[in-house]
Amino acid sequence: MRLVPSFRRLGSPVLVCLVVAVLAACGDGPDRPVADERAFVSITDVDPTIIVDARYYGDHNFIGSRIAGYEAPKCLLTRQAAAALARVQQELRPMDLTLKTYDCYRPQRAVDEFVAWAKDLGDVRMKAEFYPNVDKADLFRDGYIAAKSSHSRGSTVDLAIVALPAAESERYQEGEPLRACFLPAEQRFRDSALDFGTGFDCFDPLAHTANPAVGGTQRALRALLTEVMSEHGFANLAEEWWHFTLRQEPFADTYFDFPVR
Structure with missing residues (x-):
């Protein structure tokens, strides 16, 4: 049978x-979708006009040195997030504006380094610029440092808007006097980005997107960035004007650890 x-x-x-x-x-x-490195792409391969300022590949960041897992000055994102960001760029370019990314996908090993650094209360070499009014012992309590980051899921990006033609950014030199990230634009580190009221990675309430203490022009720029990013599927983190996550992120529960390369 x-x-x-x-x-x-x-x-x-x-x-x-x-x-x-x-x-x-x-x-x-x-x-x-496959949950590994193949799901990611460099943003400049999708849109080469987007500026990449990979802060954690260099030493101009709140730790003061290159961060673990950053082997190349690239912005890696899931293909879905990269495509959405390219659409944002297409909307800005006719206005003689361009996006500039500071951080994109962040390996878990980098987050682990942030956590270890935050526990070392004696290392405050970059405090005068990035967290002058915050006691390092309070970084966990205040939410500036956490054991997990949405960046490690691959669909979160830290970015700003730059006016074209893009001005040259100031070059950070280790050991030079540091200037608080919340100072007026002409007094703090000279970034090529438009003036959003603080520098990137400013651990201060003034960096909160809707902080009413920010000047009118800066509020308008934050509103522009938030609106155009929202139109293309990104949600802002209220505590950081530069931080956006794709609402329909493909790996909402996966924290990757392959290096940026």
Whole structure:
């Protein structure tokens, strides 16, 4: 007796269902994008006009040195986030504006370094610029440092807007006098970005997106950035005017650790 019917006898609908089930089990089906480095792309491969200022690849950041996992000055994002960001850029370019990214995908090992640094209360070499009014012992309590970051999921980006033609950014030299990140634009570190009221990674309430203490021009720029990013699927983090996450991020529960390379 023939106990197992052939696929031909079962008919094509059953065969299709079996194939779909096998693909889903393998994790590569259309509704389950592959959860590894292949799901990411460099933003300049999608839109080469976007400026990349990879702060954690260099030493001009709140730690003062290159961060673990940053092996190249690139902005890596999930393909979905990169495509959405390219659409934001397409909207800004006719206004002689361009996006500039500071950080994109962040390996978990980088987050681990942030946590270890925050526990070392004696290392305050960059305090005068990035957190002059915050006691380092309070960085966890105040939410500036955490054990997990949405950046590690690959669809979060830190960025600003630059007017074209882009001005040259000031070059940071280790050991030079530091200037508080919340000072007026002409007094703090000279970034090529428009004046959003603070510098990037400013651990201060003035960096909160809707802080009414920010000047009118700066509020307008924050509103422009938030609006155009929102139109293309990104949500802002209220505590950081520069921080946006794709609402429909493909890996909402996955924290990656491959290096930026």
